[in-house]
Amino acid sequence: MGANFRGLSMGIMGDAIAIPELAISYLQRKLGDAIGNMNFDLAMDPTFFGEKPRDQNGKILLIPGYAASPRHLDKLADHLGENVTTNPHFERRKITERVLEDAKILATNIIRDNLQVNICAHSRGGLVTLCAMKMIQELQKDELIRKVFLLSPTSHGIRKEITPIAQQLGIGAIEDLCPGSEAVNYWQGLNMKNRSKIHIVSQEGGDGFTSPDHSFVDGSTMFVTPHCGHQKSIRDPSTPFFQLTVELIHHSVI
Numbered sequence: 230m231g232a233n234f235r236g237l238s239m240g241i242m243g244d245a246i247a248i249p250e251l252a253i254s255y256l257q258r259k260l261g262d263a264i265g266n267m268n269f270d271l272a273m274d275p276t277f278f279g280e281k282p283r284d285q286n287g288k289i290l291l292i293p294g295y296a297a298s299p300r301h302l303d304k305l306a307d308h309l310g311e312n313v314t315t316n317p318h319f320e321r322r323k324i325t326e327r328v329l330e331d332a333k334i335l336a337t338n339i340i341r342d343n344l345q346v347n348i349c350a351h352s353r354g355g356l357v358t359l360c361a362m363k364m365i366q367e368l369q370k371d372e373l374i375r376k377v378f379l380l381s382p383t384s385h386g387i388r389k390e391i392t393p394i395a396q397q398l399g400i401g402a403i404e405d406l407c408p409g410s411e412a413v414n415y416w417q418g419l420n421m422k423n424r425s426k427i428h429i430v431s432q433e434g435g436d437g438f439t440s441p442d443h444s445f446v447d448g449s450t451m452f453v454t455p456h457c458g459h460q461k462s463i464r465d466p467s468t469p470f471f472q473l474t475v476e477l478i479h480h481s482v483i
Contacts, residue, residue: 294352332360355382424448
């Protein structure tokens with residue numbers, strides 16, 4: 230289950246190919262922000278989840294990865310159905326935002342809405358989700374989270390091969406993703422009952438950012454698919470990773 234150099238190198242190449250698509254996604258998000266800011270009423274909308282799905286309990290909340298937008302998970306959302314929803318905070322994220330700050334916002338709003346949710350999170354979003362679960366556990370509101378699906382999460386931080394580079398950047402938001410960070414250590418107090426709600430999907434040998442051993446959460450259920458890349462896995466419906474994710478969520482939630 231450990232990481233290997235082949236997984237790392239294939240992951241870097243695969244994600245390099247995805248850069249133009251990521252750039253377009255980023256520009257679309259910034260354009261959407263600019264248009265949204267023209268409409269004061271929309272910009273001031275306090276609704277956390279947006280329009281309520283017909284089945285308010287059991288909604289699927291999407292949490293994107295580092296510096297990404299929920300729109301980056303649009304293809305996955307299309308396959309999951311109408312109960313999928315997003316958090317406006319993660320629609321307008323900045324690259325400098327910290328994991329524990331994001332987790333506090335996520336936990337606070339889940340408790341405020343007082344509705345049971347399922348969470349599907351990618352990459353850094355997985356670490357945010359684990360920390361939010363710990364915060365909700367401390368407030369004894371565990372029942373509000375039904376099931377959690379973490380896709381290539383950085384549960385124990387990014388893979389060790391790239392950690393020294395990340396640490397040299399001197400950016401706190403990136404240091405949050407390194408093994409041994411405050412955020413990585415914080416969720417370790419998650420109890421076994423909450424850990425049993427977690428389903429993890431990772432890739433054999435890992436990818437350019439994480440690996441099965443860095444993704445795994447003791448007490449969770451884990452699935453490992455053939456390698457397909459950190460970004461391609463959640464953007465390409467033809468990949469085994471994408472197909473397994475959709476089937477797993479449909480079987481468990483929908």
